[in-house]
Amino acid sequence: MTEHARDSHPLRPYGWDEYADDAFAPYAGQGVVPGRIVRVHRARCEVVTAHGPVHAGWRAEDAGDPTRIPCTGDWAVLDRDAGWSVRTLLPRRTAFLRSGSGTSSHGQVLAANIDLALVAVSLAEDLVPGRLERFVSLAWAGGARPAVVLTKADLAPDAPHLHAEARSLAPGAEVFTVSAFTSEGLPELAAALAGVTSVLVGVSGAGKSTLVNALTGRTGEEAQRVREVRGTDGRGRHTTTTRDLLPLPGGGVLIDTPGLRGVGLWDAGEGVHRAFADIEELAAGCRFTDCAHRTEPDCAVLAAVADGRLGERRLESYRKLLRENARLAARADARLRAGQRAGQKLRHTAMRQVMDQKYGPGHRGRRR
Numbered sequence: 001m002t003e004h005a006r007d008s009h010p011l012r013p014y015g016w017d018e019y020a021d022d023a024f025a026p027y028a029g030q031g032v033v034p035g036r037i038v039r040v041h042r043a044r045c046e047v048v049t050a051h052g053p054v055h056a057g058w059r060a061e062d063a064g065d066p067t068r069i070p071c072t073g074d075w076a077v078l079d080r081d082a083g084w085s086v087r088t089l090l091p092r093r094t095a096f097l098r099s100g101s102g103t104s105s106h107g108q109v110l111a112a113n114i115d116l117a118l119v120a121v122s123l124a125e126d127l128v129p130g131r132l133e134r135f136v137s138l139a140w141a142g143g144a145r146p147a148v149v150l151t152k153a154d155l156a157p158d159a160p161h162l163h164a165e166a167r168s169l170a171p172g173a174e175v176f177t178v179s180a181f182t183s184e185g186l187p188e189l190a191a192a193l194a195g196v197t198s199v200l201v202g203v204s205g206a207g208k209s210t211l212v213n214a215l216t217g218r219t220g221e222e223a224q225r226v227r228e229v230r231g232t233d234g235r236g237r238h239t240t241t242t243r244d245l246l247p248l249p250g251g252g253v254l255i256d257t258p259g260l261r262g263v264g265l266w267d268a269g270e271g272v273h274r275a276f277a278d279i280e281e282l283a284a285g286c287r288f289t290d291c292a293h294r295t296e297p298d299c300a301v302l303a304a305v306a307d308g309r310l311g312e313r314r315l316e317s318y319r320k321l322l323r324e325n326a327r328l329a330a331r332a333d334a335r336l337r338a339g340q341r342a343g344q345k346l347r348h349t350a351m352r353q354v355m356d357q358k359y360g361p362g363h364r365g366r367r368r
């Protein structure tokens with residue numbers, strides 16, 4: 001498809017791009033229709049297509065494999081035999097994953113095909129550095145660019161100071177300070193979202209839904225509809241339970257996610273390294289290339305801690321996240337040996353090869 005045809009594609013406001021175009025090309029002429037999943041229910045999902053929004057079923061036999069469960073942001077290939085159904089999902093370009101709940105050794109995909117992961121942090125509460133570092137690691141790990149959105153600026157007299165702190169906790173990530181109530185910072189944020197797919201993550205109460213409403217200009221009836229699809233989280237508080245994909249008035253697509261009480265790392269080793277680029281940079285100056293920064297002589301990381309350039313807490317957080325990731329990787333490897341993930345891994349590798357061939361190995365950032 002030519003660039004012009006792509007730009008006038010009916011799904012363009014929902015993020016139709018060169019990637020979707022290429023990934024769908026093999027299916028063209030098979031009587032199927034492409035669509036982007038905007039919301040997922042138990043046995044069906046809402047998909048926007050060139051024919052408008054449709055409800056499509058998906059096969060329950062795919063439920064065991066997280067990579068085959070439709071997720072908000074996925075591009076789907078739809079059949080229209082007896083009602084709409086998802087034939088398959090196009091390979092994900094990027095994804096925001098976290099470890100599944102409990103003892104599961106699967107990752108859970110929160111949003112697919114995202115360029116930018118916005119981590120919402122409320123300025124009305126004390127900033128929890130380790131939590132921000134964790135979200136940022138997951139964003140890098142899934143191939144998205146992280147950005148920090150400091151919300152409720154109207155409640156924070158010390159916003160500039162907190163902005164500086166967020167910058168040092170998330171090197172390489174842009175930091176926005178916004179208030180959905182006064183609209184401060186919203187134009188700058190909207191400009192960054194134009195033309196890309198973003199996902200908004202953060203703990204419950206961080207102000208995500210309010211921000212989404214402000215960015216989409218959703219008020220009154222539409223916002224009410226959003227409240228109606230909300231459930232209660234068992235503590236009597238209303239909380240977002242669905243993940244919605246919404247086109248933004250200024251272009252770009254935003255995925256809202258439910259408040260997460262915590263996120264476990266998933267396949268995030270490379271993500272942690274990027275999230276702690278400051279430490280990695282220091283480590284390049286250590287005498288030993290395999291320095292563990294504990295007792296080794298001429299350790300540049302420990303030297304930075306000693307003279308106050310690097311906080312002890314940050315170094316500890318880095319270690320903790322790497323340990324957690326290694327633990328999860330060991331668990332996943334055990335499953336892989338059992339053969340259960342073999343098929344999934346193969347598909348994944350095949351997709352990477354296709355993408356590498358097409359765009360070169362740089363297209364997905366540095367990954368494991």
Ligand SMILES: Nc1nc2c(ncn2[C@@H]2O[C@H](COP(=O)(O)OP(=O)(O)OP(=O)(O)O)[C@@H](O)[C@H]2O)c(=O)[nH]1
Nearest residue numbers: 152179180181204205206207208209210239240259
């Ligand atoms: N003062 C002020 N309050 C805000 C702002 N944005 C959100 N709030 C309030 O913060 C509370 C939580 O906001 P929500 O938008 O529901 O937070 P959420 O992150 O979507 O929460 P979950 O749906 O549980 O994930 C609500 O009482 C909002 O009115 C803001 O910019 N300024």
Ligand SMILES: [Zn+2]
Nearest residue numbers: 286291293299
């Ligand atoms: Zn060292």
